[in-house]
Amino acid sequence: MSLTKYDYVIIGAGPAGMAAAVEACQYGLNVLVLDEQPTIGGQIYRNIEDLEEQRPGEFHQLGADYQEAFELAQRFHSSEAKYRPGRSIWQIDSDLTLYHIGQDGGPSETCHAPRILIATGAMERPMPFPGWTLPGVMACTAADVLYKSSGLLPRGEIVLLGSGPLLLLIACRLLDAGVKIAAYLDTNPHLAPFQALPYLPEALRGHDYLLKGIAMLWQMFTSGAKVHLGVTGIEAQGEAHLQKVQFQQGTATWKELTADLLLLHHGVVPNVQITRQLGCEHAWYEKQRYWEPVLDQWGNTSIENIAVAGDSGRVCGSANSVLTGRLAALETARALGKIDSSQQTALAVPLLKRQNQELAIRPFLDTLFPPRRPWLVPQNEETLICRCEEVSVREIRGAVRLGALSPDRVKPMIRCGMGPCQGRMCGLTASEIIADERQVSPVDVGYFRVRSPIKPITLGQLAGID
Amino acid sequence: MFQPPPNVAKTVQITFEGQTYQVAPRQTVAAALMGEGYLTLRNSVVSGETRAAFCMMGICFDCLLEIDGRPNQQSCMIQVREGMNIQRQLKKGERA
Ligand SMILES: Cc1cc2nc3c(=O)[nH]c(=O)nc-3n(C[C@H](O)[C@H](O)[C@H](O)COP(=O)(O)OP(=O)(O)OC[C@H]3O[C@@H](n4cnc5c(N)ncnc54)[C@H](O)[C@@H]3O)c2cc1C
Ligand code: FES
Numbered sequence: 001m002s003l004t005k006y007d008y009v010i011i012g013a014g015p016a017g018m019a020a021a022v023e024a025c026q027y028g029l030n031v032l033v034l035d036e037q038p039t040i041g042g043q044i045y046r047n048i049e050d051l052e053e054q055r056p057g058e059f060h061q062l063g064a065d066y067q068e069a070f071e072l073a074q075r076f077h078s079s080e081a082k083y084r085p086g087r088s089i090w091q092i093d094s095d096l097t098l099y100h101i102g103q104d105g106g107p108s109e110t111c112h113a114p115r116i117l118i119a120t121g122a123m124e125r126p127m128p129f130p131g132w133t134l135p136g137v138m139a140c141t142a143a144d145v146l147y148k149s150s151g152l153l154p155r156g157e158i159v160l161l162g163s164g165p166l167l168l169l170i171a172c173r174l175l176d177a178g179v180k181i182a183a184y185l186d187t188n189p190h191l192a193p194f195q196a197l198p199y200l201p202e203a204l205r206g207h208d209y210l211l212k213g214i215a216m217l218w219q220m221f222t223s224g225a226k227v228h229l230g231v232t233g234i235e236a237q238g239e240a241h242l243q244k245v246q247f248q249q250g251t252a253t254w255k256e257l258t259a260d261l262l263l264l265h266h267g268v269v270p271n272v273q274i275t276r277q278l279g280c281e282h283a284w285y286e287k288q289r290y291w292e293p294v295l296d297q298w299g300n301t302s303i304e305n306i307a308v309a310g311d312s313g314r315v316c317g318s319a320n321s322v323l324t325g326r327l328a329a330l331e332t333a334r335a336l337g338k339i340d341s342s343q344q345t346a347l348a349v350p351l352l353k354r355q356n357q358e359l360a361i362r363p364f365l366d367t368l369f370p371p372r373r374p375w376l377v378p379q380n381e382e383t384l385i386c387r388c389e390e391v392s393v394r395e396i397r398g399a400v401r402l403g404a405l406s407p408d409r410v411k412p413m414i415r416c417g418m419g420p421c422q423g424r425m426c427g428l429t430a431s432e433i434i435a436d437e438r439q440v441s442p443v444d445v446g447y448f449r450v451r452s453p454i455k456p457i458t459l460g461q462l463a464g465i466d
Numbered sequence: 467m468f469q470p471p472p473n474v475a476k477t478v479q480i481t482f483e484g485q486t487y488q489v490a491p492r493q494t495v496a497a498a499l500m501g502e503g504y505l506t507l508r509n510s511v512v513s514g515e516t517r518a519a520f521c522m523m524g525i526c527f528d529c530l531l532e533i534d535g536r537p538n539q540q541s542c543m544i545q546v547r548e549g550m551n552i553q554r555q556l557k558k559g560e561r562a
Contacts, residue, residue: 036524038494038545043523050492055471086543088524103544105536123525133528135505135518136467142522145542150490150497151471240516241505260467271525387526390512420527420538456538 004111006032006082008332009098011089011274012119014042015318016310018072019325020117021081027333031081032111034100036088036455039149040076042121042310043141044318045069047149055151061176065318072322091452092116092278096305099453101461108461115305115332119325120271122311125290126425127162127266127375128383130235133390136242140263144170153179156260159245160225161234163188164369167265168216181225183257185247187266187375190230192368199364206361228255232374236262266375268315269428275312276450278303284443285314287366289376290428291447297352298331299324307331320358323351376432385433386426388419393433400437407431407448420456423448470501480550495541495552496522496529507531507541508555530555 008024010017013035024031041048045066051059052070059066076083090108091099096116101108124139131137140160146152153174158181160171171181203210221227233248242262246254269290272282281302282291292314299307309328310321327348334344378385381394395414404410407417407430416430417423423430427448435442476488482499489498496507496519506516507529519529522542532553533539541552 036543038543039492047492054492103540123523124521133510133515133517133520135516138519139521142520145522146468146497146500150493150501151474152468152497152501153471154467155469156467241518387520387528388512390510420530421525424525 003097004032004109006030006111006113007336008032008115008117008329009034009111009113010081010117010119011035011098012042012121012310012312013037013040013076013083013085014119014121014310014321015044015069015072016121016312016321016325016328017042017117017119018076019322020119020309020329021083022072022075022079023326023329024332025079025081027329027338029329029333029336029338031079032113033076033081033083034087034089034098035083035085036103038085038103040073040083040085041069042318042321043145045073046145048073051148058151058177062173069318088455089274090455090457092274092306094278094303101455101457105458105461107463108457115307115335117299117325117328117332118274118301118306118308118312119310119321120274120312121321122268122315123271123424124264125266125269125371126385126429127264128378128385128429129233129375130380130383131237131242131245132264133384133387134236134238134242135240136238136260137236137262137264140167140170140265143261143263144173147173147177153177154261154263155179157182157258158261158263159183159185159257159259160263160265161185161187161231161245161247162265163372164265164267165213165216165365166268167263168213168220170263170265172216172219175219175223181223182259183226183228184220185231185234185245186227186229187231187372188229188369189372192370195370196364196368199367203361203364205357209361232372233379235380267369267371268311270312270315272312273422273424273450273454275301275306275308276447277452277454278306280306280308282447284441287363287370288315289371289432289442297327299328300331305335316359316362320355323355323358326351327355376429377436378429385429386416386419386423388421388425389415389417391416391426396430396433397437400434405434405438406446407434408446410434411448417448422450422454467503467505468500478546478548478550480546480552482552483554489546491546493546494522495531495533495539495544495546495550497542498546499541499552 007029086103275293309324431442520526
């Protein structure tokens with residue numbers, strides 16, 4: 001397979017990737033956008049074009065953001081950027097050669113560009129507890145994806161567990177669509193609102209988001225769903241699929257609810273699979289307890305000519321993702337000689353101003369909805385952490401006691417992180433548990449070393465490479 | 467558990483475990499199967515416990531199915547195609 005050359009390869013066709021592509025094309029760059037999903041839009045605007053065309057009523061119900069995103073999608077399609085859906089990046093070399101495979105099982109292909117943008121978005125933070133592998137227990141965004149992409153709506157006894165703006169948003173979207181939510185188990189610590197107070201004045205600059213948040217809280221609390229606050233423990237139970245949940249608030253006695261579907265949410269963390277595989281420098285973001293690539297204001301990583309935009313840098317929402325995508329594209333246009341530094345600076349001024357506005361609410365939100373210890377380090381030692389290899393908290397602690405002090409040492413001993421998801425679902429929790437056992441910070445423990453291929457690839461697919 | 471929207475044109479025929487279904491186009495295999503009432507998609511290769519799609523975004527690999535003869539396909543990422551033949555991978559001990 002021959003090496004295809006571009007000026008700029010962008011990974012991800014979410015808000016960040018699409019905005020970067022549109023911007024870069026304006027300066028005459030030859031752009032390729034690769035995304036493993038079958039359609040554009042990323043996670044938030046999943047299936048947006050089809051929705052607008054096939055289900056206009058539901059599309060309009062999703063709000064003004066979706067109209068704006070639809071316009072971005074149209075600008076993206078009418079730009080010169082080449083877009084290839086259904087392509088998963090499984091490796092990037094330090095010389096900026098990129099390897100990708102198709103969902104169709106065809107051979108791996110390679111391409112090269114002097115600048116690469118990683119706009120691979122975020123994923124839900126794992127929320128392990130006993131029974132979270134049972135059918136009927138799902139990430140809350142999975143229900144959202146099913147609705148946006150197929151119009152599927154959950155039925156039966158629906159229970160929500162967790163906290164944070166995305167859980168509320170998805171709950172309200174389900175309510176708007178006529179779904180009845182039986183119970184809302186809120187896991188936020190009682191003290192969090194007080195701790196977030198100092199950030200409120202700054203957050204008032206983003207008052208649109210605050211008002212939206214208050215409206216969503218009101219809708220949720222008056223929907224008829226039973227709301228239980230301060231939930232600290234849960235078990236999902238059932239034969240072959242979910243039938244009931246038992247939950248605890250603090251030290252109170254456990255309560256039981258029948259449940260057909262349990263939707264979880266424990267915040268969102270950057271998808272750092274590619275920046276890790278490349279060996280970019282990462283830093284620990286204590287407020288939300290995740291690692292993020294270290295970036296400058298243009299999104300440049302510690303590795304030359306590799307940049308990051310959107311939620312794969314720091315989770316800041318779709319409007320900021322668009323801005324970071326555009327800023328990264330300006331940097332590429334300058335690096336490749338299409339604009340000079342003074343033009344770049346001038347073009348960036350309005351973007352940085354809007355970014356400042358967009359980010360005003362973040363310190364408040366990040367403090368109001370902290371990741372919480374019972375879900376970071378599950379109390380029940382039998383809780384499975386690694387879903388693929390079924391490794392429990394107890395086994396991880398045992399490995400640490402035998403001298404495995406880092407995730408990479410624990411991994412070969414008990415197979416934690418060695419299944420097909422390659423540690424995506426257990427990596428953060430494994431670091432937290434090892435740190436807890438050693439009584440140190442996850443910073444001292446580190447994260448799994450992410451190796452190529454970052455997506456499973458067959459020998460047949462590899463045969464296509466020169 | 468999941469109810470498909472009324473009045474959608476079901477124009478694609480797929481086969482799941484030997485049985486044929488008419489489903490709506492432009493949706494993923496995992497979504498189409500959930501719309502037909504199937505939640506459990508596979509069994510854990512370690513304990514044999516039942517598993518269903520968890521993330522619907524390509525992260526968890528709990529939705530692996532055999533599609534047109536190819537094992538370990540992420541059914542939440544692949545759209546249905548006319549004539550697609552889908553099988554569960556239920557055998558305990560078979561590794562992805
Ligand atoms: C499932 C989910 C649903 C969400 N829904 C909402 C919502 O409704 N409202 C809201 O305000 N926020 C939502 N968020 C938060 C939201 O993701 C962001 O604010 C916004 O979508 C970030 O945009 P982005 O462009 O950075 O990334 P994304 O929109 O996540 O786009 C990243 C793209 O990169 C692709 N990709 C990732 N890895 C690879 C790879 N190895 N190879 C090829 N392609 C790859 C993905 O397929 C994806 O399309 C959601 C987050 C998640 C995880
Ligand atoms: S449902 Fe998680 S990868 Fe498909």
